[in-house]
């Protein structure tokens with residue numbers, strides 16, 4: 338399906354170029370439509386091409402079909418290559434800047450040499466944009482605002498940040514409101530979130546007023562009778578207030594994803610139904626048949642209720658049709674955190690504080706996994722200090738000051754695949770996480786596989802090493818790692834820290850399919866980070882994991898029995 342996406346992107350880009358050139362709207366729309374059709378195509382376009390069936394796709398005319406043919410025969414589309422030579426491609430993204438428009442963009446390109454986002458920012462800032470013909474101060478100001486919104490929209494935020502902002506708003510408005518919920522990608526627990534969407538029912542005017550009047554609001558971007566947009570903590574938050582009877586259809590609609598909703602619409606259509614944010618309607622009579630609850634919306638399509646985290650059109654609709662939806666793991670089932678640092682290495686809390694906090698969170702156990710000696714800057718533990726820490730942990734456990742502490746370590750995996758600590762001490766530990774913390778440019782596959790083969794290693798920490806928005810994964814053949822993990826009974830971590838979320842949803846789903854167990858750990862260095870286990874649960878749910886796939890759902894004795902098994 339890789340080719341479907343690639344072709345859709347090319348046709349969209351051609352449409353952009355033509356729009357920029359002021360070409361006919363019909364031609365532009367034909368390319369846009371082709372892009373959409375190909376993107377939503379259930380089958381593989383390459384196969385259709387080989388079977389000579391391109392023209393059988395609704396919305397693909399002769400001209401577009403011949404371009405697709407060219408793509409598969411010659412590896413590129415001539416028209417697209419010509420346009421790319423003529424106009425800088427990075428200019429095209431600026432067509433999305435609100436209030437700018439293709440005509441002005443073209444003028445800015447020809448008269449001021451604006452070729453990319455940086456250039457546009459510059460001519461807006463230094464005022465040269467105002468020198469273009471037909472450019473009054475009002476228009477420049479509108480474009481400046483548009484650019485601001487565009488730049489904000491470019492930025493996505495971490496799931497953890499988004500949740501904290503969203504819940505602040507929910508907490509503030511909840512007392513006024515009969516129903517309120519997060520929507521959009523935040524409700525689906527995607528690892529990064531664009532704008533924050535909130536949906537509510539109740540007295541519209543009063544709710545909108547309370548929303549724009551919240552103490553954290555720095556700017557009101559828009560305010561109407563039923564909706565408003567504000568800035569808080571530099572982020573845009575959108576609120577919509579809907580009628581009670583439309584709650585379910587609106588929540589379903591605004592939760593998305595787009596792909597999931599497109600698929601639902603197709604199913605509705607087949608049944609003579611129309612589905613939108615206001616409800617589910619009979620196409621024939623226009624009668625409204627459902628919409629008060631999400632359950633009702635799914636039920637009328639003969640689907641079981643699909644949890645928001647699954648709504649990505651990755652097989653969940655078929656599973657809901659066949660009664661095969663997974664029984665997803667949930668937060669209440671989590672009995673402990675399997676990756677926590679204390680002040681013995683680079684954390685701030687001491688062992689007793691952690692045990693107490695674990696108990697307060699309702700945990701049975703919490704694994705202390707400080708760094709090993711290779712992490713000098715983190716005061717990593719050598720064998721001697723680790724022995725002392727094990728003693729301290731056992732002593733705290735006998736006093737029962739809080740939840741049970743597992744004596745653990747986050748041991749470095751050296752570049753040659755050996756572990757940073759002697760077997761003699763690793764053997765005494767309840768829980769051993771092994772992680773890569775150095776030589777990030779080298780392929781880490783052999784290194785991690787070697788660690789999986791060690792009888793002392795229970796889990797590979799943050800297996801791909803990526804840090805969202807700042808570091809790409811190290812080179813890694815994940816399939817090989819998964820195979821070895823499955824064969825050796827080594828768990829892989831879903832590091833629940835908001836910066837990591839590693840493994841990701843798709844990788845964790847693959848791990849499950851290959852029979853690998855997953856372990857959630859917050860990698861907390863402060864007490865105030867333990868809450869992030871929820872983010873890990875979000876990833877686990879997006880990965881279709883059930884309680885038995887996640888070690889943290891096991892009671893202490895069962896977990897210990899399982900870890901002893903590997904040895």
Ligand SMILES: [Zn+2]
Pocket residue numbers: 747772774798799
């Ligand atoms: Zn680490």
Ligand SMILES: [Zn+2]
Pocket residue numbers: 676678747860
């Ligand atoms: Zn760590």
